[in-house]
Amino acid sequence: MSMATILSKGTFAKRPFRKRSFKGGIYPPEQKGLAAGMPIEVIPTPEEVRLPLLQHLGAPCKQVIEPRSQVQLGDIIGRAKGFISAPIHASLRGTTARVSATTLPAGRRVDVIPIKADETQPFTDRAVYDEIFGGDWAIEELNNYDPEQIANTARDAGLVGLGGATFPTHIKLRRNKEKPISHMLINGAECEPYLTADYRLMLEAPRPVISGAILAGRAVDAEHVTVCIENNKPKAIKALRNAAEGTNVSVCVLKTKYPQGGEKQLISAVLGKTVPLGGLPLDVGVVVLNVGTTAALARAVLRGRPLTHRVVTVSGKGVMAPKNLLVPIGTSFRYLIDYCGGLNDVAQTVIAGGPMMGFAVGSLDIPVTKGTSGITVLTQHETRRFGFGGGDGSGQKPQTPCLRCGRCVSVCPMNLVPGRIAQAARTNHPQLAERYHADACVECGCCAFECPANIPVVQLIRLSKAMLRRKT
Amino acid sequence: MMVDVLVGLLPVMVMAVVVFRWSAVVEVGLCVLACLASEWLLNLVQKKPQTLGDFSAVVTGLLLGLSLPSGSSWYICVIGSVVAIGIGKAAFGGLGMNLFNPAMVGRAFVMLSFASQLGASAYVVTDSDVTVLSQATPLTIAKQYASDLAAGREVAGNVEHQLQAAEKFWPLFIGQVNGSLGETSAIALLLGGIYMCLRRAAAWQIPLGALLAGFVCAALARWTDLTPFTALRHLISGSFLLGAFFIATDPVTSPISSLGKFIFGLGVGIFTVLIRLFSGYPEGVMFAVLLMNAAVPLIDRWAVPKPMGAG
Known part of the structure; x- marks a missing residue:
């Protein structure tokens, strides 16, 4: 082994001194201080939960429980339909009610199954926390688990990407002979302003995170397992380094910049690899999982619990x-x-x-x-x-004409020309949207944040994408 | 963004007033007022919301005024402003839609319409108490010297003498030379220009490209004895810096991608020097910018950045 390989723990041997970041991006006000110091609290059991039958990317679930039936914590109430799907489990003990509907934040209307909570619950308060994050995580014995069994458990536990993309996890954890995985990246960047859920998780429960990371790495036979964190979370870095001591998991510290936690940006920053246009991390031998997902994976595999809380x-x-x-x-x-x-x-x-x-x-x-x-x-x-406002545009900064200043171009982490794609939406011009690769947009919102003319660039790009979908 | 342009132009305006006294205040002021009035009027007749608050008309007026010689008639200022706003901008659909730099459209119009009052000879005023006005502009002297040489004539003694004076570095750098109101002081233009780049009101790729191409072209010209000025003198004389930092960097009329901006800057630099050397005009910034403005759609089509992961 060369000196550089030893110094960099083998993971970053090729470019040991590269600055760990990506091209483009912005520095929005972080505002993490508001909640960063608040330990994770268990919320008192609500009277009712309402479980949408679509909580993941892919096909909605099929309802498998009758109204007015008794369910236990963790019972399946929605069965996965199709390969890209994930089952949904009861998140409390209680009685189901008639199916109703709700509108998800992104605008899609879906069926929901309401569950009225029973007086007595299997876990309450601190017991919930201990059951999910506490106790022993058997880090030494994880290599005894069968790789395929890990993926199957992830599927049955209804695991999806908890960072927000909600892609079903079991698909990422299947071994693929044609596309071997060299790197399992565990995403703890949490670059989104205000949010501190992953930070608190890494700080308070580093062992399930590491445990899940090892399991995920084993599932796909990854050569390297790396937890990636931005350098604005020194305490979480320390906690994870301690927990990863003596395991095959390394911790990689990244520059704080938005959207560092974007899958493609993360891969570029940590490994210097570029995911091909329209491709998946799999194509460059990488799988990316969120830290919350790995903690849930550890819970599913070691404790046999499905995803019921977050x-x-x-x-x-x-x-x-x-x-x-x-x-x-x-x-x-x-x-x-x-x-x-x-x-x-x-x-x-x-x-x-x-x-x-x-x-x-x-x-x-x-x-x-x-x-x-x-x-x-x-x-x-x-x-x-942050460019939000009422549906009628009230409360927004007044829009002015696009001056073609090119700031959206210089901050776009995907190296697109956001202004042009937005223009395509305004002029109803699908060819223009296609020529400027509207589909490659990850909707991080850097362009809209940066626009001096207050043009809702990313929202217009979403319209462009919808326009392209209609066309085909 | 426009406010940053105003701040960037501040040192330039100060130097214009220091060098040219009242005429700078009057002409620039007149251009700004005329631009604002035309914009207001055109919005009114088109029944469009008023847009004076975006300061773009102020910037156009400032740039037009600063690109005129001291002692221009009031009607030149007014006609230039009306054309700049009316034909340069409003006719294309207003701010953000125009293809050509409005200030340069206005200036080109008055320059071609009133050739005698804006030509090289118009810069020299012998009976003024502003001393720099008694000399021809450095570029005019350089042009005369070069054309005398090229024609095989003997260079007149006074031209030789004038050239020695015009070549001096410090007057060119500080601004104690004749020229258009805002173009004489290299130091003020550099200060304001660098401020604009730092504030990202101007894209640094454009002045970089222009200075680079201008330097190389001028150095080649010097090497082949086409001009008596060194490359450095070419960059700090005339309106090269004004053009590179303030005029070519108008975001509306320059390409959108970084590479495109750099190519655009290169073009401005090359054409400026070519026009200086081979045309009848001593200065070429205005036509160079307008020419490259016309090339922007082409550059934008060609210099599309490759999305991450493509090819």
């Missing part, structure tokens, strides 16, 4: 007491916000997720889904800063 950050200057909460999936936004003291007088916009990639919601009665990493409540000033 950590949600409730933050922003519009909420009384920002917190990080461990909640049953299906809990309503309203219940979470009320638990955080409610909205204050300056609250203006409630966002599912963070302000860069999240969607403003029209109602607080929508449920937390597997992909809800946070609820951000913005004040009027913040609303304007």
Whole structure:
């Protein structure tokens, strides 16, 4: 082994001194201080959870439970339909009610199964936390698990990408003879402003994160398993380094820049590899999983528990007491916000997720889904800063004509010409959208954040993409 | 963004007033007012919302005024402004839609219409108390010297003498030479220009490309004895810096990608020097910018950045 290989623990042998970042990107106000110091709290059992039958990328689930039937915590209530799908489990013990419907933050209307909670629950308060994050994680014995069994467990536990993309995890964990995996990257970048759910998880429960990382690496037979964190989370870096001691997992520290946690940006920053246009990380021998997903994987494999809870950050200057909460999936936004003291007088916009990639919601009665990493409540000033506003454009900064200044081009992490794709939407010009590769857009929102003319560039790009889909 | 342009132009305006006194204030002021008035009027007749608050008309007026010689008639300022805003911008659909730099459209119009009042000879005013006005502009002297040489004539003694004076570095750098109102002081232009680049109100790729290409072309010209000026003198004389930092960097009329901006800058630099050397005009920035403006759609088509992971 060469000196450079030893120095860099083998993972980054080729370019040991490369700056760990990507091209483009922005530095939005982080605002993580609001909730970063708040330990994960277990929310008191809500009276009701409402579980949408579509909480992942792919086909919606098929309802498999009759109304007014008794369900236990972890019972399957929606069965996966098709290969790219994930089952949905009851997140409490209770009685199901008639199927109703809800509108997800991104605008899709889906069926939901409500469950009324029983008086007694198998776990409450601290017991929930201990069952999910506490105890022993058998890091020494993980190599005894069968790789295929790990992927099957991920499938049966309904695991999806908890960072927000919600791609079914088991698909990523299948071994593929034609495309061997060299690197398993565990994404703890959490570059989205305000959100601290992954940070608290890494800080408080580094062992399940590492344990899940090892299992994921074993599932795909990855040569290297690397947890990637931005350098604005020194405590989490330390906690993970301690937990990873003596394992095959290494920790890689990245420059703090948005969108560092984007899959393609992460791969570029850590490995210097470029995912081909229209391709998957798989094509360059990489799998990326979120830290929350690996913790849930460890729980599923070692404890046989499906995905029923997740950590949600409730933050922003519009909420009384920002917190990080461990909640049953299906809990309503309203219940979470009320638990955080409610909205204050300056609250203006409630966002599912963070302000860069999240969607403003029209109602607080929508449920937390597997992909809800946070609820951000913005004040009027913040609303304007991040380019949100009423549906009629009220509350937004006034738009001015595009001056073609090219700032959107220089910040685009995918090296696109966002202004042109936006123009394609305005002029209803699918060929233009195609020529400028609208489909390659990851919708990170850097262009809209940076635009001096306050043009909602990323929203227009979404319209362009929809236009292209209609055409084909 | 436009406010940053105004701040960047501040040292240039100060030097214009220091060197040319009242005429700078009057002409630039007149151009700004005329631009604002035309914009207001055109919006009114087109029943469009008023757009004076975006300061783009102010910037156009400033650049037009600063590119005129001291002592231009009031109607030149007004006609230039009306054409700049009316034909240069409003006719294309307003801010963001125009193909050509409005200030340069206005200036080209008055320059071709009132050739005698804006030609090289118009810069010299003998009975003024502003001393720099008694000399021809450095580029005019250089042009005369070069054309005398090229024609095989003996260079007149006074031209030889004038050239020695015009070649001096410090007057060119500080701005104590004759020229258009805003173009004489290299130091003020550099200060303002670098400020604009740092504030990202101007894309640095454009001045970089222009200076690079201008330097190489001028150095070649010097090497082949086409001009008596060194490459450095070419860059700091005339409106090269004004053009490179303030005029060519108009985002609306320059390419959108970094590579495109750099190519655009190269083009501006090359054409400026070519026009200086081979045309009847001593200065070429204006036509160079307009020419490259016309090439922008082509550059934008060609210099599309490759998406991450493509090919």
